[in-house]
Amino acid sequence: MAISKLSSSHLWPTNQESFPYHPINRRKFTRKVMPISAVDSRTVVIGLAADSGCGKSTFMRRLTSVFGGAAKPHKGGNPDSNTMISDMTTVICLDDYHSLDRYERKKNGVTALHPTANNFDLMYQQVKALREGIAVEKPIYNHVTGLLDAPELIKPPKILIIEGLHPLFDPRVRELLDFSIYLDISDDVKFAWKIQRDMAERGHSLESIKASIAARKTDFDAHVEPQKEFADAVIQVLPTQLIPEEKEGKILRVRMVMKEGVTYFDPVYLFDEGSTISWVPCGRKLTCSYPGIKLFYGPDTYYSSEVSVIEMDGQFDKLEELIYVESHLNNISTNFYGEITEQMLRHADFPGSNNGTGLFQTILGLKIRHLFHQIQQEDKEEQQEPLHHRHATKVF
Amino acid sequence: MAISKLSSSHLWPTNQESFPYHPINRRKFTRKVMPISAVDSRTVVIGLAADSGCGKSTFMRRLTSVFGGAAKPHKGGNPDSNTMISDMTTVICLDDYHSLDRYERKKNGVTALHPTANNFDLMYQQVKALREGIAVEKPIYNHVTGLLDAPELIKPPKILIIEGLHPLFDPRVRELLDFSIYLDISDDVKFAWKIQRDMAERGHSLESIKASIAARKTDFDAHVEPQKEFADAVIQVLPTQLIPEEKEGKILRVRMVMKEGVTYFDPVYLFDEGSTISWVPCGRKLTCSYPGIKLFYGPDTYYSSEVSVIEMDGQFDKLEELIYVESHLNNISTNFYGEITEQMLRHADFPGSNNGTGLFQTILGLKIRHLFHQIQQEDKEEQQEPLHHRHATKVF
Numbered sequence: 151m152a153i154s155k156l157s158s159s160h161l162w163p164t165n166q167e168s169f170p171y172h173p174i175n176r177r178k179f180t181r182k183v184m185p186i187s188a189v190d191s192r193t194v195v196i197g198l199a200a201d202s203g204c205g206k207s208t209f210m211r212r213l214t215s216v217f218g219g220a221a222k223p224h225k226g227g228n229p230d231s232n233t234m235i236s237d238m239t240t241v242i243c244l245d246d247y248h249s250l251d252r253y254e255r256k257k258n259g260v261t262a263l264h265p266t267a268n269n270f271d272l273m274y275q276q277v278k279a280l281r282e283g284i285a286v287e288k289p290i291y292n293h294v295t296g297l298l299d300a301p302e303l304i305k306p307p308k309i310l311i312i313e314g315l316h317p318l319f320d321p322r323v324r325e326l327l328d329f330s331i332y333l334d335i336s337d338d339v340k341f342a343w344k345i346q347r348d349m350a351e352r353g354h355s356l357e358s359i360k361a362s363i364a365a366r367k368t369d370f371d372a373h374v375e376p377q378k379e380f381a382d383a384v385i386q387v388l389p390t391q392l393i394p395e396e397k398e399g400k401i402l403r404v405r406m407v408m409k410e411g412v413t414y415f416d417p418v419y420l421f422d423e424g425s426t427i428s429w430v431p432c433g434r435k436l437t438c439s440y441p442g443i444k445l446f447y448g449p450d451t452y453y454s455s456e457v458s459v460i461e462m463d464g465q466f467d468k469l470e471e472l473i474y475v476e477s478h479l480n481n482i483s484t485n486f487y488g489e490i491t492e493q494m495l496r497h498a499d500f501p502g503s504n505n506g507t508g509l510f511q512t513i514l515g516l517k518i519r520h521l522f523h524q525i526q527q528e529d530k531e532e533q534q535e536p537l538h539h540r541h542a543t544k545v546f
Numbered sequence: 547m548a549i550s551k552l553s554s555s556h557l558w559p560t561n562q563e564s565f566p567y568h569p570i571n572r573r574k575f576t577r578k579v580m581p582i583s584a585v586d587s588r589t590v591v592i593g594l595a596a597d598s599g600c601g602k603s604t605f606m607r608r609l610t611s612v613f614g615g616a617a618k619p620h621k622g623g624n625p626d627s628n629t630m631i632s633d634m635t636t637v638i639c640l641d642d643y644h645s646l647d648r649y650e651r652k653k654n655g656v657t658a659l660h661p662t663a664n665n666f667d668l669m670y671q672q673v674k675a676l677r678e679g680i681a682v683e684k685p686i687y688n689h690v691t692g693l694l695d696a697p698e699l700i701k702p703p704k705i706l707i708i709e710g711l712h713p714l715f716d717p718r719v720r721e722l723l724d725f726s727i728y729l730d731i732s733d734d735v736k737f738a739w740k741i742q743r744d745m746a747e748r749g750h751s752l753e754s755i756k757a758s759i760a761a762r763k764t765d766f767d768a769h770v771e772p773q774k775e776f777a778d779a780v781i782q783v784l785p786t787q788l789i790p791e792e793k794e795g796k797i798l799r800v801r802m803v804m805k806e807g808v809t810y811f812d813p814v815y816l817f818d819e820g821s822t823i824s825w826v827p828c829g830r831k832l833t834c835s836y837p838g839i840k841l842f843y844g845p846d847t848y849y850s851s852e853v854s855v856i857e858m859d860g861q862f863d864k865l866e867e868l869i870y871v872e873s874h875l876n877n878i879s880t881n882f883y884g885e886i887t888e889q890m891l892r893h894a895d896f897p898g899s900n901n902g903t904g905l906f907q908t909i910l911g912l913k914i915r916h917l918f919h920q921i922q923q924e925d926k927e928e929q930q931e932p933l934h935h936r937h938a939t940k941v942f
Contacts, residue, residue: 421818423831425829427826429818429822430823432821434819434820435818
């Protein structure tokens with residue numbers, strides 16, 4: 151495969167060359183030979199890290215919805231494929247890069263959270279290829295059988311979202327991400343949610359739930375959680391502070407930690423950028439039912455990085471509350487007044503549509519759309535420059 | 547004196563008739579016979595209540611300054627007169643309405659704080675007369691001798707400010723006020739200030755200071771403090787909450803409680819009117835030295851009245867901090883950007899110029915200027931209406 155020949159051909163949505171699954175193609179790609187066309191720009195890559203069962207799929211549905219159209223599984227492909235495809239986005243699940251299947255993990259005594267159970271070389275090479283407009287044959291981890299199925303062809307989309315336990319683990323993969331998110335569910339809330347799902351809905355015992363949490367905790371703390379440091383945005387889900395001793399995980403306090411200085415990502419703020427504000431919107435103009443809504447905004451430091459934090463405690467009972475809060479947020483990258491409210495109403499049945507998880511997931515969707523358009527614009531401008539100029543800027 | 551004859555003559559600044567000191571003229575004045583001229587409007591009356599030594603005089607100097615020109619004592623009058631006159635304002639001290647002199651009070655065992663030591667009938671009649679454009683012969687309480695001196699002539703000014711212990715005590719006087727303020731110094735701060743002044747500067751003992759506070763406390767609590775309920779604005783001066791256990795009264799937390807629904811007075815707010823906000827302006831755009839500045843705004847209830855509260859804790863170290871805070875306050879009735887900052891810098895030597903006392907006193911000065919212009923405008927419009935229409939609106 152002569153990559154250099156591709157530099158001016160249309161690679162999306164047709165004419166892709168596929169990046170073979172085996173053997174791994176180790177040819178070195180440089181930005182210089184990135185496929186460029188007059189119409190299409192390179193694939194934008196977004197990483198989403200979170201523990202399993204922490205609302206990643208809801209987040210993905212919200213994100214896809216912002217770009218229009220719903221995400222669907224591969225048409226005619228493996229029915230157990232984890233990939234979701236829409237007009238603009240392809241979401242791949244990083245479980246597909248498990249190097250050990252369920253039985254091998256059991257035999258070797260490692261969890262899926264451990265790096266040795268995952269093939270980061272392949273993850274890196276395939277994400278890199280997709281980013282550069284090259285289709286790949288991606289393995290499939292079958293969650294039903296616990297085995298690795300035959301690979302599926304993934305064509306480079308406009309926006310590639312890699313979601314799973316380790317999108318930020320390998321420094322080479324991190325380098326490929328245009329934006330990254332970590333969904334950080336506090337232990338209290340995680341426990342409350344697991345109780346709700348596994349005990350109330352599936353009839354598990356409290357002891358077995360506690361044991362399953364404990365079994366994952368060591369590897370989670372060692373290999374998943376440290377990725378927070380590298381995320382451009384972290385959504386933290388915590389118990390409310392509006393009601394003392396509320397532990398049921400029904401009313402949530404949700405914080406979004408946004409890194410400063412990320413290209414094409416301007417953190418959301420309340421009223422006065424860079425200062426510290428707490429705001430109870432409920433009052434004379436807006437009436438709310440107990441326990442109300444409280445927002446917070448301020449600068450902070452997170453793993454030695456300068457960040458801005460926006461927080462919402464409580465939940466929306468009425469449409470007025472949602473639009474009132476939206477109308478006071480700045481840098482939310484909406485295309486029209488009330489777009490967040492419209493998005494959240496459209497998916498009112500999704501979990502978290504009445505609280506900060508839905509609000510901040512929707513906002514991140516809009517921010518990613520903005521980032522995508524900025525990158526597209528940048529690519530377009532680069533392509534319109536004279537060729538010698540283009541080369542000159544890309545030499546180093 | 548035939549009051550009805552005055553109804554269309556110019557009463558200010560010349561042609562006043564004086565309201566005699568003795569005997570009290572008990573003729574009933576009605577709004578119908580208020581003197582009206584084509585140019586001048588009636589005297590606007592402001593009440594300022596506070597304990598002695600609580601910064602009333604500083605407040606008066608700030609207020610007078612907003613209207614331009616400095617307040618001076620009566621030219622050629624009693625050198626111990628308490629009255630201060632500027633182009634637009636006359637400030638009278640309500641101590642002048644003491645009915646008992648220092649020796650009579652001592653003999654009867656009453657303090658100056660007790661109603662029986664004050665002549666509210668005369669206070670009412672003279673304030674009413676001045677409000678209606680009629681000069682009065684006001685008594686003078688001589689603070690040096692403790693005696694009542696011969697009265698002085700007070701001409702009706704554009705703005706009459708009555709300041710002292712009881713401007714809101716008598717319901718008849720309250721009715722005459724276009725706006726009223728109560729300066730509420732917390733016991734902690736009052737004590738710290740008294741220690742500073744009486745112990746450090748005058749060499750009094752701690753015991754004598756405590757005794758003098760205790761001696762006044764019963765009457766103060768019974769007859770002065772209850773006036774808070776009737777004030778349109780209350781400025782509360784409290785110890786800071788930025789430093790735990792700070793009791794020296796050097797760093798202050800100052801709250802301004804503003805009654806809702808007062809004609810021509812729209813409460814100041816931060817960012818979002820009617821909601822509850824706390825704001826630390828110090829951050830990325832503004833750096834502050836320890837312990838920084840914190841503001842609060844929100845709706846509240848005060849003596850069963852609906853109020854808005856604005857609070858500032860901490861102090862300004864640099865000009866940038868003052869202008870930054872000013873630029874984020876709304877409804878401050880400035881004539882130009884930065885007017886509060888300009889006023890506070892002009893009087894940087896006044897006590898409280900670097901904290902919330904100076905800030906809120908200055909703001910109230912601007913609000914009173916606005917109120918004055920609104921009343922002037924209203925009078926002007928009334929005077930331009932056809933005569934029969936005017937009468938029609940004033941019949942009841």
